[in-house]
Amino acid sequence: MIPSDNYQPKRPRAAAVLSLIGNTPVVPLVFEQEGITIYAKCEFLNASGSIKDRLAKTVLVDAEQRGLLRPDSIILECTSGNTGIALSMLGAAMGYRVAILMSQGASQERRLLIKQLGAELILFESEGRYQTGIDMSREMAAKDSRYFLPRQFENELNVEDHEHGTGQELIRQVPGPIDAFVTGFGTGGTLAGVGKAIKTRYPHARIMAMEPAEAALLAGECPCCHMIEGVADGFIPPLLRNAPLDGEVKVTSADAMAMTKRLHREFGLLVGTSSGANLCAAIQLARELGPERRVATLLCDRAERYFSTKLFEAIAV
Ligand SMILES: Cc1ncc(COP(=O)(O)O)c(C=O)c1O
Secondary structure, eight states: OOOTTTTOOOOTTTHHHHHHOOOOOOEEEEEEETEEEEEEGGOOOOGTTTTTHHHHHHHHHHHHHHOOOOOOOOEEEEOHHHHHHHHHHHHHHHEEEEEEEEETTOOOOHHHHHTTTOEEEEEEEEEEOOHHHHHHHHHHHHHOTTOOOOOOOOHHHHHHHHIIIIHHHHHHHSSSOOOOOEESSSEEEEHHHHHHHHHHHOOOOOEEEEGGGGGTTTTTTTOOOOOOTSSOOOOOOGGGTTTTOOOOEEEEEHHHHHHHHHHHHHHHOOOEEEEEEEHHHHHHHHHOOOOTTTTTEEEEEEEEGTTTGGGGGGOOO
C-alpha cells in the first residue's frame, strides 16, 4: 500500500525523516545558448539525497503497516548504494536493523554513509554481477526468518509508488502538458511508474529511457563499462517489462560527466553523474521536438556521493 502523507509510524521519532521524503520541487533549467528549457524534478533533495528514499519509505511503511516488520527484523537488500543509504536511514529512524549487500567495487563514500547510519555492510565479490548479491540475500533469508527483503528489483510497489507519487507530482508541477519524459533505470521502478502516470494523463507524450551509450541494453547492445553510476546494472530489469516505453536515448559517459559539471558550475546544482546524463538525453529530445514542447527529467542524487569518481578527479584542493 502506498503510504499516506500523514502515516504515523510505530516509533514517533521516525515521522520527522519520513516527512522529508517526496514532494520534491520541479525547476525549469534554462539553457540560453541552446534556446531550450528542461523541467527537472529535484530528487536529490530527498532526506538521504536520492530518489531511492521513495522506494525505501514505501516498502518499509507498507511492511510496518502489514505487521511484516517485528522488533527483531533485519532489513536486507542488495544495492549499488543509493537504496542502501535510504534503507539505512529509515532503519535508524524507524528502529529496525539493516544489513546491506554491496559489491566490493562500491565507493568509499557510500560504504561510510551506510555504516554511519548504523547498518551492517556485507561486501561480495561480483565482477560487476548484481545477481550474485541478489542470490546471497535470498539464501540468507531462507536460513533466517528475521530477514525482511524489500526486493527492489521485483517489488511492484516500486512502480506504484512512482506512478502515484513522483509521476503525479510531476504532472501537477510542470506548467502545461508534458510532451516527453526521460530518465535512466536501475530497477526500472522510476521509469515504469512515472512513465505510466504521464502516458495515462498525456497519451501523446514520449516516454524514453536514458541509456549509457557504452551499455545500451534496451537498444540491443552488450552491457559493458560505463561511468554513469546508479543506472544500467547490466540487465533489463523485470519491472520495465510492462512500462509504456517509446524508445531510448543514448548518452556517453563523457557527455554525462561534462553536463554534470555544467550543472555544478553554471547552475549551482550539486547533483550526480546520472543527473547530467538525464539532462543530455532531455536536451536531445527537446531539440527533436522543438522549443515549444515540454520535456521533463529527474535530478536523481547528490554530487557528494561521487567524490572518489572521475567526476571530481581533476579537482585539486
Ligand atoms: C543515481 C540513480 N539512482 C536511481 C535511479 C533510478 O532507479 P530505479 O530505476 O531503480 O528506479 C536513477 C535513475 O536514473 C539514478 O540515476
